[in-house]
Amino acid sequence: MTLYGQAIISGVLIGGLYAMMSLGVSLSWGVLKIINLAYFSFILLAGYGSYELAATQGWDPFVTVVAVVPVAVVAGALLQLFFEKVNIGEFESLLVTFGLFIMFESVASSVWSADFRRIPSTANPYASSSLKIGGFAFATPQLSAFITAIVVGLLVKFLLDRTYFGKAVRALAQDREMARAFGVDHRRVAVLLAGLASATAAIAGVFIAMSQALFPGLAVEWFGIVFPVVILGGLGSTLGALGAGVTIGVVAAVASVTWGPSYAPLATFVILIATLLFRPEGLFTRKASV
Amino acid sequence: MGFPIFYLLFGYSLLFWFAQASSWNMFTGYSGYFSFGQGAFFGVGVYTTGVLAAKRGWPLIAAVPVAGILSALLGLGLGFVVFRLRKLQGEIFALVTLAVAFVVAAIARVSSKIDGGSGIALNEVKLPDFLGSFPSMMFRLGLIIAVLTVFAAATIQHSRLGWGLFSINDDEAVAEGLGVPTFRHKMMAFGISTFFAGLSGAVHAVQISYITIEDVFSIRIPLFVIVMSVLGGMRHWMGPLVGATIIHTLTDRLNRAGDLDLFGGNLTLSLSHLNDVIIGLLLIVMVLAVKDGLWPRLARRRWAALAAFVLGVVAARIWIPDMSPIAKFVVGELAAVLVLLPPPALVSRWSSRSGPPNTPADQPPEAASV
Numbered sequence: 001m002t003l004y005g006q007a008i009i010s011g012v013l014i015g016g017l018y019a020m021m022s023l024g025v026s027l028s029w030g031v032l033k034i035i036n037l038a039y040f041s042f043i044l045l046a047g048y049g050s051y052e053l054a055a056t057q058g059w060d061p062f063v064t065v066v067a068v069v070p071v072a073v074v075a076g077a078l079l080q081l082f083f084e085k086v087n088i089g090e091f092e093s094l095l096v097t098f099g100l101f102i103m104f105e106s107v108a109s110s111v112w113s114a115d116f117r118r119i120p121s122t123a124n125p126y127a128s129s130s131l132k133i134g135g136f137a138f139a140t141p142q143l144s145a146f147i148t149a150i151v152v153g154l155l156v157k158f159l160l161d162r163t164y165f166g167k168a169v170r171a172l173a174q175d176r177e178m179a180r181a182f183g184v185d186h187r188r189v190a191v192l193l194a195g196l197a198s199a200t201a202a203i204a205g206v207f208i209a210m211s212q213a214l215f216p217g218l219a220v221e222w223f224g225i226v227f228p229v230v231i232l233g234g235l236g237s238t239l240g241a242l243g244a245g246v247t248i249g250v251v252a253a254v255a256s257v258t259w260g261p262s263y264a265p266l267a268t269f270v271i272l273i274a275t276l277l278f279r280p281e282g283l284f285t286r287k288a289s290v
Numbered sequence: 291m292g293f294p295i296f297y298l299l300f301g302y303s304l305l306f307w308f309a310q311a312s313s314w315n316m317f318t319g320y321s322g323y324f325s326f327g328q329g330a331f332f333g334v335g336v337y338t339t340g341v342l343a344a345k346r347g348w349p350l351i352a353a354v355p356v357a358g359i360l361s362a363l364l365g366l367g368l369g370f371v372v373f374r375l376r377k378l379q380g381e382i383f384a385l386v387t388l389a390v391a392f393v394v395a396a397i398a399r400v401s402s403k404i405d406g407g408s409g410i411a412l413n414e415v416k417l418p419d420f421l422g423s424f425p426s427m428m429f430r431l432g433l434i435i436a437v438l439t440v441f442a443a444a445t446i447q448h449s450r451l452g453w454g455l456f457s458i459n460d461d462e463a464v465a466e467g468l469g470v471p472t473f474r475h476k477m478m479a480f481g482i483s484t485f486f487a488g489l490s491g492a493v494h495a496v497q498i499s500y501i502t503i504e505d506v507f508s509i510r511i512p513l514f515v516i517v518m519s520v521l522g523g524m525r526h527w528m529g530p531l532v533g534a535t536i537i538h539t540l541t542d543r544l545n546r547a548g549d550l551d552l553f554g555g556n557l558t559l560s561l562s563h564l565n566d567v568i569i570g571l572l573l574i575v576m577v578l579a580v581k582d583g584l585w586p587r588l589a590r591r592r593w594a595a596l597a598a599f600v601l602g603v604v605a606a607r608i609w610i611p612d613m614s615p616i617a618k619f620v621v622g623e624l625a626a627v628l629v630l631l632p633p634p635a636l637v638s639r640w641s642s643r644s645g646p647p648n649t650p651a652d653q654p655p656e657a658a659s660v
Contacts, residue, residue, distance in 0.1 A: 035381055090381060095573060096574050099572075099573035102569060103571065105566065106566030110563040224389075227385050262399050269389050280375075280382070
């Protein structure tokens, strides 16, 4: 029982990280109609950036967020400007960002090689520390990622639901032409939103660098986590991404405790396929919502 | 065969990519259903050889057709579920096929009857000795499969099935309304496509010789078939062949070129790392600027392209005489690609005296800007 309790706790916590990783892809796909695989590269490169600052400059891993996020925001906004310039369709975006993804992966492997890179434990005291409550361990990196994911998720939700910018975003998501006719500056909203999405990706990268070893092939493995979360949560849905991230995290953790770690991706994909077959709009959204 | 071994192996790899890219394109290119799942079908082929030929001692020749059939069964099973759902079109279909590749990889990793995570060595496989030494046997097997695949792709293109698939590509709802049996057409094309993907994978297993989940199900196979077909053009069976030739010769030369010393040795640039940057960049440029691929343009500007090719080869021969023939071919081919890149509108304005072009190649601007 303790084993399953611990598995569920780890699953919930890692689910927060999954949600952070998926939020950018989900917003970009749901609102901007761009399936941006480059966010996977942003997560990876942000992780490497954090690793570099912590390992060679001796920064505290948490503090690296300050340096990594602005760079990601600028990169994401520039990329979106480029997409606006060439007027890209939903499907072409998948291919174009696949090309970008391959380029970034090759850059990462020529700069940091294909070896595992981990922030040394002297520079990263959090990796091995955990909070113990009643016999259950809450690993510090996952716990802080989970709390951050909740905070960021609620902030984004607030931004989209309660502000004028959010209103413009929702208008765009519903009907792009009509929103434009009513004076929504599509380009500006899109660039701002892409910057926001990149920021969440970069934060996810920092937490990943804190909790595990990095290697260039990692980004491809995230496909198997992020797309199930995005589909399950519903495109463009912030709270959906949180719920789906936790669901996927728990299912993967329980599957790996019950049958062994190799079964975790299998369980995740069974959920993905089942969602696509029976509820393609996602578990956590009402049919008509964004 | 009297060829040097290097050329036989190079030729085999080229034929392998012909088969893979053509098999992918005969479904995706014609129907517009974009599959990221080529790795799954290739992988089923590779692992069928791995299990039947290496673990159970079947001769390779017997394992190959079984591989094709198993791969086609997987394709048909997937298609049976997916093609019935209206919602699984476009990018969702692409992601489902990507997911299938991950699932097949996960099953192979979990099951100790298939791989179990340790990989399979294929050096004990019974090879068909009557086809000659290993390199020439590979070349012959590769040639047979590539010819069959390309023949199937060309036949489908010019058949009722092909016309049906192209109409699905243009507008599936309209095609269905006009009486095209869309479900049956998609199933047939996907079945044939995955059959050849498995066949080609089964032979390729012997070439890899030690198969692991990570290598077989990596993103490389789907990436390369997509880039090759997009580069060459997806609506004609020649497109993947053109794309595969360009990509394979180019990456082969870059991989062999080693390091390039710049600034008197102060900066070394590894050309093999450049490979993926070039592949990615090519994909982006082609998708954004040359939507139809090179083949339609090659058909229209064949003499200009041929002249550029010959000029490139001759120039390479004069400047760097000790270049390998493949490198000279690459130089010529890049020169030809340069001639093909300018958009048709620009070319027709420039050569307006020789009469208007026969057919406008690109879509009208209002269709492109949506």
